[in-house]
């Protein structure tokens with residue numbers, strides 16, 4: 478592990494410093510979460526590196542990679558999770574409407590896709606909504622430019638996916654070609670890599686590390702799909718001092734609680750929707766629908782409108798279902814606590 482001397486090298490900033498000043502207990506120490514396992518969390522700070530038990534039932538939800546935590550004097554117990562400067566989350570796969578945290582305190586998001594069959598506008602828009610909602614700068618990084626005859630069409634299609642979007646094409650195996658990313662990789666910066674399996678997230682991390690530490694695997698030849706090689710999220714410190722969060726390629730990225738992110742990514746459509754006659758217009762067939770009128774006049778891309786409608790519906794559905802689930806869990810928790818305290822009182826009386 479790095480033996481840095483300054484917390485800032487680990488990404489510590491003013492928001493974290495304020496939280497430390499507010500702490501009464503001066504013996505606690507801050508540390509950054511580099512890796513989360515089922516029962517242990519790997520945390521580190523200047524001259525500190527420990528695996529400590531995963532804190533359970535924390536009000537800020539489970540601890541996630543990139544989090545800042547306070548560890549007690551013994552260095553063996555996480556006492557609290559600090560407020561985050563940014564947080565990425567999705568609806569966890571499965572039918573039970575849980576939320577899954579992806580990474581916290583990220584400064585820049587590299588949304589990785591390849592110049593091949595993996596390229597998919599609808600998927601990129603999902604990642605972009607998550608990034609914009611978290612208020613994090615997002616870049617699209619198109620890998621495997623070296624394997625493709627002409628990457629310009631991918632760049633053109635990517636650029637249209639959100640206002641002011643930066644798109645870079647690279648060969649993830651070659652350090653020089655990654656120089657276009659260097660301005661985002663200053664010391665103490667945290668960058669998360671998101672993208673489907675096989676696009677080269679770990680390859681890119683290895684090349685920036687200058688080592689082949691992380692396993693990578695060839696994608697399938699017939700459809701360019703990856704083999705889900707990386708299975709856990711992990712932070713790596715680059716030689717220049719930036720922190721890179723490599724993540725496993727997600728099979729499914731269901732949006733939740735990213736309404737403002739969606740509005741931002743689909744700004745041209747959101748703008749139109751404000752002009753619809755009915756405030757609750759679903760933009761399907763209503764009279765006076767400004768979105769449908771714009772489609773009619775070819776002022777907006779009809780495919781993008783279709784994708785937007787789908788995402789808005791999905792986001793609302795997941796957000797409401799997760800909120801309901803949370804409320805249900807909370808009342809079950811309360812009920813459970815009441816039963817326990819009742820039982821204990823009865824026992825006390827009997828004794």
Ligand SMILES: Nc1nc2c(ncn2[C@@H]2O[C@H](COP(=O)(O)OP(=O)(O)OP(=O)(O)O)[C@@H](O)[C@H]2O)c(=O)[nH]1
Nearest residue numbers: 621649675677678679680693694695705706707726
């Ligand atoms: N030629 C070339 N090959 C690349 C490039 N990026 C990745 N690859 C290859 O693509 C394959 C998959 O790369 P990985 O880095 O394992 O992909 P990943 O995104 O980490 O995938 P998961 O861990 O499964 O999510 C490997 O064989 C890499 O060598 C690139 O820009 N050019």
Ligand SMILES: [Mg+2]
Nearest residue numbers: 678679706707
């Ligand atoms: Mg990987």
Ligand SMILES: [Zn+2]
Nearest residue numbers: 753758760766
């Ligand atoms: Zn409408």
